Amino acid sequence: MLLEVRDLHVEFTTRDGVAKAVNGVTYAVDEGQTLAVLGESGSGKSVTAQAVMGILDVPPGRITGGEILFQGKDLLRMKEEERRRIRGAGMAMIFQDALSALNPVLTVGAQLGEMFTVHRGMSRKDARAKAVELMDRVKIPAARQRVGDYPHQFSGGMRQRIMIAMALALEPSLIIADEPTTALDVTVQAQVMDLLAELQRELNMGLILITHDLGVVADVADKIAVMYAGRIVEAAPVHEIYKAPAHPYTRGLLDSIPRLDQKGQELYAIKGLPPSLLAIPSGCAFNPRCPMAQPVCRGTVPPLYQVTESPVPRTSACHFWKECLHAHA
Amino acid sequence: MPMPEAVLEVTDLVKHYPLTRGILFKRQIGAVQAVDGVSFALGAGETLGIVGESGCGKSTVARMLVNLERPTAGAIRYKGEDITKLSGRALKSVRRNIQMVFQDPYTSLNPRMTVGDIIGEPYEIHPEVAPKGDRRRKVQELLDVVGLNPEYINRYPHQFSGGQRQRIGIARGLALRPEIIVADEPVSALDVSVQAQVVNLLDRLQAEFSLSYVFIAHDLSIVRHISDRVGVMYLGKIVEIGTDTQIYDHPTHPYTQALLSAVPVPDPEARLHRERIILTGDVPSPAHPPSGCRFRTRCWKAQQLCTDVVPPLHVPPEFRLPITPLSHPSACHFAAEKQVVPPQGELAPPPPPPEAPEAPPKFL
Numbered sequence: 078m079l080l081e082v083r084d085l086h087v088e089f090t091t092r093d094g095v096a097k098a099v100n101g102v103t104y105a106v107d108e109g110q111t112l113a114v115l116g117e118s119g120s121g122k123s124v125t126a127q128a129v130m131g132i133l134d135v136p137p138g139r140i141t142g143g144e145i146l147f148q149g150k151d152l153l154r155m156k157e158e159e160r161r162r163i164r165g166a167g168m169a170m171i172f173q174d175a176l177s178a179l180n181p182v183l184t185v186g187a188q189l190g191e192m193f194t195v196h197r198g199m200s201r202k203d204a205r206a207k208a209v210e211l212m213d214r215v216k217i218p219a220a221r222q223r224v225g226d227y228p229h230q231f232s233g234g235m236r237q238r239i240m241i242a243m244a245l246a247l248e249p250s251l252i253i254a255d256e257p258t259t260a261l262d263v264t265v266q267a268q269v270m271d272l273l274a275e276l277q278r279e280l281n282m283g284l285i286l287i288t289h290d291l292g293v294v295a296d297v298a299d300k301i302a303v304m305y306a307g308r309i310v311e312a313a314p315v316h317e318i319y320k321a322p323a324h325p326y327t328r329g330l331l332d333s334i335p336r337l338d339q340k341g342q343e344l345y346a347i348k349g350l351p352p353s354l355l356a357i358p359s360g361c362a363f364n365p366r367c368p369m370a371q372p373v374c375r376g377t378v379p380p381l382y383q384v385t386e387s388p389v390p391r392t393s394a395c396h397f398w399k400e401c402l403h404a405h406a
Numbered sequence: 407m408p409m410p411e412a413v414l415e416v417t418d419l420v421k422h423y424p425l426t427r428g429i430l431f432k433r434q435i436g437a438v439q440a441v442d443g444v445s446f447a448l449g450a451g452e453t454l455g456i457v458g459e460s461g462c463g464k465s466t467v468a469r470m471l472v473n474l475e476r477p478t479a480g481a482i483r484y485k486g487e488d489i490t491k492l493s494g495r496a497l498k499s500v501r502r503n504i505q506m507v508f509q510d511p512y513t514s515l516n517p518r519m520t521v522g523d524i525i526g527e528p529y530e531i532h533p534e535v536a537p538k539g540d541r542r543r544k545v546q547e548l549l550d551v552v553g554l555n556p557e558y559i560n561r562y563p564h565q566f567s568g569g570q571r572q573r574i575g576i577a578r579g580l581a582l583r584p585e586i587i588v589a590d591e592p593v594s595a596l597d598v599s600v601q602a603q604v605v606n607l608l609d610r611l612q613a614e615f616s617l618s619y620v621f622i623a624h625d626l627s628i629v630r631h632i633s634d635r636v637g638v639m640y641l642g643k644i645v646e647i648g649t650d651t652q653i654y655d656h657p658t659h660p661y662t663q664a665l666l667s668a669v670p671v672p673d674p675e676a677r678l679h680r681e682r683i684i685l686t687g688d689v690p691s692p693a694h695p696p697s698g699c700r701f702r703t704r705c706w707k708a709q710q711l712c713t714d715v716v717p718p719l720h721v722p723p724e725f726r727l728p729i730t731p732l733s734h735p736s737a738c739h740f741a742a743e744k745q746v747v748p749p750q751g752e753l754a755p756p757p758p759p760p761e762a763p764e765a766p767p768k769f770l
Contacts, residue, residue: 117597117598117599118597232688234688235688262459262460262624262689263459263624263626263665263668263669264459264664264665264668264684264685265459265688266668266670267668267670267682267684267685268684268685268686270670271684289597289598290670291598291672292669292670292671292672293670294672295670295671295672295673295674295676295677296670296671296674296677298674315674316674316675319672319673319674319675329599330598330599331672333598333599333601333602334627334672335605335627335628335630335631340630340631340650343606343609343610344602344605344606344631345602346599346600346602346603346606347599347602347603348603350567350569350570350600351597351599
């Protein structure tokens with residue numbers, strides 16, 4: 078397994094108390110595989126990714142438990158020096174907002190080239206040639222002429238390509254893409270997702286795609302992990318989850334997508350609001366919003382139940398996953 | 407098809423922002439053609455959706471409708487009266503009837519004002535709607551109407567979540583009992599589970615107060631859900647307009663077709679069935695729009711004619727008779743039907759899976 082996150086816990090100390098952002102997340106991704114982590118803001122999907130990359134702000138953040146195994150080695154026990162070598166060469170991240178992730182006062186060529194001068198000890202001249210090569214690879218037109226341009230001279234879609242180029246520079250085995258197309262227009266989003274999928278296939282990388290868009294997930298993912306209030310509430314291969322979700326939260330998300338035959342009717346809406354991470358409800362965190370909630374849901378935190386074992390295992394953190402599965406079928 | 411009486415009629419609306427050079431002696435060297443000849447009508451009780459990508463001018467149209475921007479040319483007729491020519495008292499009374507709901511509930515509410523003051527502020531400008539002593543009660547009524555606790559009247563915006571703030575923005579829009587609400591991306595800043603709540607609220611309010619909506623968004627599925635008619639904008643122009651079925655199931659403009667095909671479909675089975683049109687390149691700058699058809703630089707059908715002649719927005723002659731769902735205005739010289747999104751529930755059976763994978767991937 079390329080990456081395995083096991084029972085990860087992350088907290089943030091804030092003025093108002095301790096925010097429990099990640100409460101026991103377990104997921105894994107293999108080479109060539111795409112794992113989509115789906116969740117709303119505050120679900121802990123980005124914090125988990127930051128912990129994996131080792132770019133969590135500490136303090137106020139704190140990893141309070143768990144393991145992150147990358148190619149079998151626990152990242153959390155490594156020295157910072159070792160982790161630095163892995164960042165970029167072993168795993169790389171693509172951020173949502175390319176304009177703020179790129180340095181505005183350096184040319185894109187300099188920023189791309191830095192990957193090679195720092196990690197590979199190349200000369201500046203060679204690094205620049207490499208930068209042009211990378212820009213070609215992510216299909217930026219006239220790469221040779223544009224290598225000396227600054228980030229603001231590129232359009233949003235082109236900037237996101239530069240981010241992708243930078244992440245791919247050292248051919249890492251794992252890419253974490255945090256909402257890579259959320260800031261882009263639909264037609265450009267399609268271009269960028271296509272490019273990402275193509276390069277992933279070519280280099281046989283593992284991809285963790287963090288998103289809130291059920292459409293993007295359906296388009297590219299092999300498997301999904303749905304997060305709510307810092308936990309994975311359901312994990313399944315992509316085809317199965319859309320056919321029959323085994324957690325009421327997933328079902329609620331799928332049902333709230335406008336469908337043709339419901340035009341003119343009320344949309345299904347999950348009632349209430351996502352919980353504050355300072356005061357996560359007892360028992361199942363989703364229980365105050367859940368249409369199926371029973372007393373047991375308030376009292377007992379649901380474990381991850383095995384929904385199916387084969388051909389691929391599937392899990393749900395709902396006491397009533399059977400009822401949920403059948404209600405949809 | 408019978409059109410309800412139009413409450414709002416927009417004709418050849420244009421908004422150009424001048425580009426200048428020089429500090430003391432400013433010379434105009436060009437113009438950003440944000441909106442360039444947009445026409446549509448909004449019927450009473452109708453919802454007109456406007457979709458398009460960033461920079462296509464949809465928000466500028468919205469701002470002109472509520473008079474936050476003055477158009478460079480063109481007319482906006484509210485019940486027959488051109489509001490772009492009005493000023494003073496006459497303008498004030500018209501503006502009461504056309505209100506706006508903004509996109510970002512985090513920046514469109516003043517953080518130093520209480521919710522009561524925010525929702526009640528329109529009454530300061532239009533005291534005839536609610537006499538002073540009555541305002542608190544009116545505001546509490548509005549809070550109740552949008553599904554917020556009337557006791558929250560003294561709270562500040564930061565004490566609310568994004569969805570609740572959007573409800574406050576909607577309550578403010580309703581305060582003067584307008585006939586028309588222009589909603590500019592009202593749900594795009596909200597979480598998925600909360601979006602549906604706000605869409606339902608807008609739907610319910612429309613029936614309750616017989617409102618007409620201009621609903622601007624880039625999320626095509628939400629626009630389809632809420633709209634009676636939909637207009638597609640590209641680079642300052644409407645390229646295609648029609649009922650939701652005409653636009654979504656029978657698009658004839660290549661841009662609409664590309665836009666629809668690019669939207670990710672929340673159904674993994676659809677991956678195998680749909681044909682995606684991936685456009686190359688980016689939207690050109692509105693400061694230097696292409697000649698002729700503005701979409702031609704990214705269009706796979708473009709020919710010399712498209713460079714030379716601006717295609718008018720009308721029902722293409724070949725689709726005029728007999729009347730079919732294709733008979734709707736489309737600004738393309740080569741308008742043609744192309745089904746891009748398979749109708750739901752009519753997916754062909756998927757091709758048999760390739761050989762079973764040797765070892766099932768280990769999962770989680």
